[in-house]
Amino acid sequence: MSVIAITAVNLRARELAPGFIVSLIAAAAASFLSEHYDAPVMLFALLLGMALNFLAADGRCKAGIEFTARTVLRLGVALLGMRITLSQIASLGWKPVALVVILVVVTILVSVVAARALGFQRLFGMLTGGATAICGASAALALAAALPQHPQKERATLFTVIGVSALSTLAMIVYPMIAGWLQLSPQQAGVFLGATIHDVAQVVGAGYSMSTETGDVATVVKLMRVAMLLPVIVCAAMITRRAGGDASGQRPPLLPWFAVGFVLLACINSTGWVSAAVQGGVNDLSRWCLVVAISALGMKTQLKELAAVGLKPIALMVGETVFLVLLVLALMHWGL
Incomplete structure (x- = not known):
């Protein structure tokens, strides 16, 4: 590497460091509060980030906060692939797989239609529907990274994360x-809990609170929903390309790099060559990336903007959650 390149890297690192370090500190504080008060870490990260939103306007922190909210977020999504293996999916047979595919597709489609009926853009319906149907806050962040830039996208993302966490x-x-x-x-x-609860941590908590068998089944079903993140991201990217890209006129790649990373890690994890220690380390790193990124997103948002969303988005997310429960119970009754 030439001296010029090294100098450029050093300058870039110095530019990004203040905002990244602030986001990291907020994420560490959120993790501490989550462990001691038994509440969603994403919610604490959002609230702490929004309390520090004045830093996003600071010239020293702005670039690092932007980098963290975008690039670190996508890295965290890519690392989610280490959570799943093909053998986990195959162990339950075809019925739970069919149930998961149907509930994800139907829930997102119904969410898009409901969002349009309430006067929102279809992409907001895809965001809230994807968060409800797949894996909560992680899915919301992943879909937001794949969707085109829009003046209201960050506010919609933060609202979705808050709503789905609660x-x-x-x-x-x-x-x-x-x-x-x-x-x-x-x-x-286990199938019911794994197919309906939004976030992985809450699925694990609910499942094992009933029995070990219920917890094991719920976790695998939930990871099958996480696996649906990749095709949904690809669909979101295709919609974005068809719409002509974002406000800058750029057309995003058909398969974003973080989606490629997700599927590669899932395939590597399926080989059985990855030790439990490495799996745990990558999963912890993924969690940290997402928590740090959501802290940065919180810093970019004004509280008064979230307060102005009104009751319709709340009604949409509650309706999606109730619909998912009824759909899963119906599918189970029909033999899936």
């Missing part, structure tokens, strides 16, 4: 009671 926490408490009330078997309860 609903997922509520679901972790309520859904096991629903499974007990319906007298579902341990495996049926």
